[in-house]
Amino acid sequence: MPEMTLIDAIREAMDEELARDPRVFITGEDVGKRGGVFRATMGLYQKYGEKRIVDSPLAELSIVAIGIGAACAGLVPICEIQFADFIHPAFNQIVNEAAKMYYRSGGTWNVPLTIRAPYGGGIGGGLYHSQSVEAFFTHVPGLKVVIPSTPYDAKGLLKSAVRDPNPVLFFEPKKGYRSIKGEVPEGEYTVPLGKARLARQGSDLSVYAYGMMAHYAVQAAEQVAREDGIQCDVVDLRTLLPIDKETILASFKKTGKALIVYEDNLTMGYGAEIAAILSCDGFEYMDAPIMRLGGPDVPAVPFSHPLQEAFMPNPHKIAAAIRQLAAY
């Protein structure tokens, strides 16, 4: 199986979907000749032409709104928001419009729209090129929220997102675009939305994570297995909404201990919901306080390198948290 980077897998998914279905088109800032600022759409303009790979005006709400209208008219848009930090101008169109369209039209107008956005810190991006925005959107029924952590999943999940009849937010851990590599089979496959993945197996405790943190969690789990003999389940959530309670609870049932890792600000973050599910539906298995490791509650990730590193969870910090929980 060929090994590829996360971003190559994302590009390949789009390439195959564009080839498969002429209704699929891409719009966003610099997605055309430039191939996107991260090169996610590199070569697609040359291959599919300006009618299908459309550089948008520099205006995020319209990127999403055009996608909504086009999706309602039967097209299959893939909208790129250049950085998740710039999705906020489109919040109204995503939350009030795309998410509610099917419900508010009594199940008639659906919005088969995929919104891709690179997210997350650790790349020297400062306050406005580092944000994690998933928790804003996982609160909104009608949306699906997907965050891959491996090239295999990225390709399979993105293809599923494109084919899904609902609006899907697809957040890509940009720090891992080139550093995360993995095997991706040639040819057609999809990964279903709404299913978490057991990335590693162990019976001492469960680590729940997604995106870059899922990648780090596996590294940390390997480290504590080596150094301390602690064996962790690592649950890569993959789809944050709808949430895969079954897989989450199955792991907790086995271990009774949970560490939830996310790089977003800790308070009211996505991990709070996992904790609520575990404490409510998994109470009888609980063997230790549910632990969360997240970013600190400061407005955003600072630019200065040591400050950024202090903000970001990493394999080292995750390993320390695992040891602490295992000792409980």
Add this chain to the structure above:
Amino acid sequence: MTALTNTQLSHFSAQLSAETLLEMYWYMLLARRTDERAWLLHRQGKIAFHISGMGHEATQVGAAFAIQRGVDYVAPYYRDLALCLAIGITPRDFMLSLFGKAGEITSKARQMPSHWSHKPLHILSTSSPVATQVPQAAGLAFAIKYKRENGLIDPNDASQPRLALTCLGEGSTSQGEWHEGMNWAGVHKLPFICIVQNNNYAISVPIEQQMAVSHVAERASAYGVLGVTVDGTDVLAVYDVMRAAVERAYNGEGATLIEAKCYRLTPHSSDDDDRTYRPREEVEEAKRADPILRFERHLLERGILTEALKQEYEQRVRQSVDEAQRYAENAPYPEESSLYEDVYMTT
């Protein structure tokens, strides 16, 4: 088109048959009487909310008759009762939504009344936050162009929409959504028409506090879109400019912004009291220039409408509204289980 005078454009409406003119009159009347009934039901305490289109009927019916009704896409706003009736939503549909009853077609009685939607008639579902429909309508228009250019549709297929029409009020053009939608329409030369129903107020705030230009249509040039201002109380004048805009859209010549000047004959909604911000004389004067009376006089003068026919129409409209009300009052409320339906589409 700004340069074109109404006389140059009037050849469009000059070609309308007596039958079509009467149909236009019918829809204006139907909208008015349905609207009046809603106010009555509200005063009787039978319904919780009504937002009215009274005073806007000429604009909306003139616009409806210029497009392929039920085929071309329409993304309306809350005042578009007459527009939607002319496209095919029925008084019964509207009454069901006023009462929030089962069988309500736009949203299964989830939305407040006047939040139109009808997929088979190509009316896009619209929400409450103003102007959100404008860039979405540009998206509909983008799809029309995309499908044509990528060979996904037969250009001669009459069942395919050939333009997207959207409406909103003048106050709502202050929103960024409107700007971004207009910009796409201009940049991509989309088959797109935006009608700004300029009634001079956004609830209580007059137009001078929304914009520093005296006509909304002036803004069109900033988007590379054609702009025109029309008397929105003159159904035939609206029809004429709309037909010109429709031809432009159908022929791939680009988007048009139509500012239709009209007057809201009622408070903003059943929750509003306009006496604090609108002088009574102003409202009374607008009532004397009522677009329906104006069209009625025109049709009577031309001998197309007669007093007898008018009476007959009034009677038929009343029957239709009575029947709709009766039906809605007798309809059951939605099952509680429907609360949980349609969150996600499953394939």
